[in-house]
Amino acid sequence: MDEVxxxxxxxxxxxxxxxxxxxxxxxxxxxxxxxxxxxxxxxxPTPEVLWRKPPVLAIAAVPGTALGRLGEPSTASPAAWAAAGAAVRTMHDAPLPPWPGRGRGLDELAADLDGECERLVANGVLPADLVTRNRQVAEAALRPWTPVFAHGDLQITHVFVDGDEVTGIIDWSEAGQGDALFDLATLTLGHEEHLADVVAGYGTDVDLDVIRGWWSLRSLLVIRWLAEHGFDPTAPGCEVDVLRSRM
Incomplete structure (x- = not known):
C-alpha cells in the first residue's frame, strides 16, 4: 500500500x-x-486532472524531477534551465486568460511593502540596513507592466524536467494576467547563477534590475508569513540570504 x-x-x-x-x-x-x-x-505540459470533489482536487504526478529546491544547489543542467525559460516564454506568449490575476495593484503592493518593512525592523526580525537596502532594490519592480498569461507562483519546485526537457509545470492556483518578470524572478529566486540560462531560453531581452527588484520585494513580503507557517526563511540559500546578496 502506498504511503501518504x-x-x-x-x-x-x-x-x-x-x-x-x-x-x-x-x-x-x-x-x-x-x-x-x-x-x-x-x-x-501540465498535470492530468483525475477527479474533483470539493474541497479535494486529484491530479496525476508529472514525469521527471523538480528543477531544484530553494536553499539547495540545482543538479539540473544549464540546458534544462534554458528549456524552463523557453517554456515560460511559451506560456507568456499565449492568449490572456479570461480572468485577472490575484495579485495586488502597484499602489497596494507598495503600501504593503512599506508596512512589512516597518514591521520587520520594529520587531527585530531583520537589521534596518538590510531592509532599507532591499526596499531600494525592490523599487525597480514597482512599475507598470503589460499583462501576460502568468503562472503567478513559479517556484523552482513547480517546474519538472527530464534531462534537458520540461515535462510539466504544476500548481496553477495563482495563474492569471500577471507580470512576466515576476514569473522569471520567482523561478530564479535563490538561484541567481542560473538566471542567464533562463533568460537565454526565454529568448528576449529582460530588465535584470526588475528581476532583482522582485527577488527583494517577494522576500521582504513573505519572511514573516513563512516563519508563522512553519517554514524557515533564514535557512542557507533561502529568503534572508537572497536579501543579503543585494548588500
Whole structure:
C-alpha cells in the first residue's frame, strides 16, 4: 500500500501524495477553479486532472524531477534551465486568460511593502540596513507592466524536467494576467547563477534590475508569513540570504 506523503500543509491548504496521485485540499474553490481552467488553457505540459470533489482536487504526478529546491544547489543542467525559460516564454506568449490575476495593484503592493518593512525592523526580525537596502532594490519592480498569461507562483519546485526537457509545470492556483518578470524572478529566486540560462531560453531581452527588484520585494513580503507557517526563511540559500546578496 502506498504511503501518504505530506508535500505541503498549512492553515490555508494542503497537498498530499499517494503513489502517483496528488491530492490538493483547498477550501477556496476559486483557487481550484483557476487551477483547473489554467491547466486546460496553457500551451505547456501540465498535470492530468483525475477527479474533483470539493474541497479535494486529484491530479496525476508529472514525469521527471523538480528543477531544484530553494536553499539547495540545482543538479539540473544549464540546458534544462534554458528549456524552463523557453517554456515560460511559451506560456507568456499565449492568449490572456479570461480572468485577472490575484495579485495586488502597484499602489497596494507598495503600501504593503512599506508596512512589512516597518514591521520587520520594529520587531527585530531583520537589521534596518538590510531592509532599507532591499526596499531600494525592490523599487525597480514597482512599475507598470503589460499583462501576460502568468503562472503567478513559479517556484523552482513547480517546474519538472527530464534531462534537458520540461515535462510539466504544476500548481496553477495563482495563474492569471500577471507580470512576466515576476514569473522569471520567482523561478530564479535563490538561484541567481542560473538566471542567464533562463533568460537565454526565454529568448528576449529582460530588465535584470526588475528581476532583482522582485527577488527583494517577494522576500521582504513573505519572511514573516513563512516563519508563522512553519517554514524557515533564514535557512542557507533561502529568503534572508537572497536579501543579503543585494548588500
Amino acid at each position: 506523503e505530506v508535500v505541503v500543509a498549512h492553515s490555508e491548504r494542503a497537498t498530499l501524495r499517494v503513489g502517483d496521485v496528488f491530492l490538493k485540499v483547498d477550501p477556496d474553490q476559486a483557487r481550484i477553479d483557476v487551477e483547473v481552467e489554467a491547466m486546460a488553457l496553457v500551451p505547456v
